[in-house]
Amino acid sequence: MEKSADTKKEVKYYTPDPSYRQNSWIGDYGRAYSEFEKDPEAFWAKIAEKLHWFSGWERVREWNFPHAKWFVNGKTNITYNCLDRHLLGERRNKVALIWKGETGEEERVFTYRQLYREVNRFANGLKKLGVVKGDRVCIYMPVIPEQVIAMLACARIGAVHSVVFGGYGASALNQRIVGAGAKIVITADMAVRRGKSTPLKHVIEEAIINAPTVEHLIVLRRELGRPVEIHGEMEIDFYELCKDVSYDCPAEVMDAEDTLFILYTSGTTGTPKGIVHTVGGYMVGVYYTTKYIFDLKESDVYWCTADPGWITGHSYVVYGPLSVGGTILISENTPDYPDPGIWWKMIEEYGVSILYTAPTAIRMFMKLGRDWPDKYNLGSLRILGSVGEPLNPEAFEWFYEVIGKKRCPIVDTWWQTETGMHMITTVLGEPMRPGFAGKSIPGVVADVVDKDGKPVEPGRSGFLVIKEPWPSMMRTVYNNEERYRRYWEMIPGCYMVGDLAIKETDGNIMVIGRSDDLIIVSGHNIGTAEVESALVSHKAVAEAAVIGKPDPLKGNTIKAFVTLRVGHPASDKLKNELIYHVRITLGPIAMPSEIEFADSLPKTRSGKIVRRVLKAREMGVDPGDISTLDE
């Protein structure tokens, strides 16, 4: 540990052993950043050249504010880079994917060659159903190898996947299927959680009732003992579909700007936003950051604990690590089942060297005490990563000491569904400042500004923005160009992230939290409006307002204020019923922890509910200016 002085206060930095910098792919941060600044296009071209292109690009970048094209007219396929490229080289029999069941007993292992074959076979199955380039395919599955295989199979043939996290309920799922106009939905009969199987198929059945674009439902049947029924012409068994098809499916030639996937993320309105990512720029962005931010090396065993259903899983379970040729561990587990030692046991067993997880998990382990991790040998770890919400200094220190044994650097990576790749972190070898994500990575220009786009003074809070386009930036919001433009129009010339942040004199950026109406609960973004509209869809509810309440473990919990319709008296039973209603509509992740019945809600004269006032009251602080409120 090193102490050095900031202008005002003592600041604690943690400096990793110099060997980290010396042996890293990225080398010296300052040098890499100035190489980028000198010639951004040459910087990105040098990275893109390491990947396979069927034919090269004509221009690296075309920037017509607020639309960017990258690697213009370049032709490639991301799965060629994640699979074929490795088979041609020395990774044919290297382990690509290890899957663990939740108790740590069940295991499935795929070499690059095996994964290639499975992906091709399923891709041919999709073709048999008439899926062609540009068709949308919804994937609603638990964390099992077939989830990854399904994603890659879509990308192989140019179909656009829209993965929906398996914890969402029927209505949230329906909205996403309809939004994307999915032709095919891929699911499994069940997910496993805490020793129990949770049926999934009935959720899908309900979700596709009003989804006219859906032609087929592909069901992976895991419970071989008592297989779930497959009905009629529309439903097909996952492996039945793969019977009698070839293991060979050439990768579709994709333009760099063709869509790779849509991923829905909660917005500030009730409707989720379908974030659109394209093949070329996204591929270069996730390849670059996996290799240079995580420093993924040939011998690493890499474990990102996120579900592939979130952006973290898309970029850093599937596409990033496979494009680099890494060995990936995935697991369908709950961190404390069958006991809170399961993660540490897996790290010991597989010799995991890079662990990428979320502050909410770290805080949970902190609470359970160090006895659990101390039972296992964590000596294989060399790099720790964090993502999803601010890593508070206490959690940083615990992670650093108890898990990393004061040896492993922590990369606290700030980024978003919209950015596709890491944007801010402390690059390997640089001094780490607890509580601060770090600085713009080479390739990115982030800053903290006021509403006019002027940088704010060090130490003061402002809006986090990105000032230059980057390859893996979202290209649009699906079927909502206006919403896309809004990201770039709120602050002159900048991409508005939606987070508040502070930049210190040392250049480090601390992300404080969202500046809009999103609540981050256990690392998941929940739109207040989504929960509110779920509540008002209940017959007893007149109006609802939802706020995030700081929580030491989950970051935030959801509290809902509800006014009732006449004839529906308030009761504890009704509270439970409303919580259950949100659970089945949106899924367990969006469930309020608390419901308060109110006679009325604070509103502006134009009738907009002012959540800020409710939040201030809840926290016991001054609500600020309330002069615009309706009496």
Ligand code: PRX
């Ligand atoms: O508020 C920031 C927070 O998560 C938001 C993005 O959420 P999502 O699109 O779901 O992607 C999550 C995984 C990339 C951001 O606007 N966030 C993400 N990473 C961090 C963070 N806040 C602080 N520190 C981070 N490292």
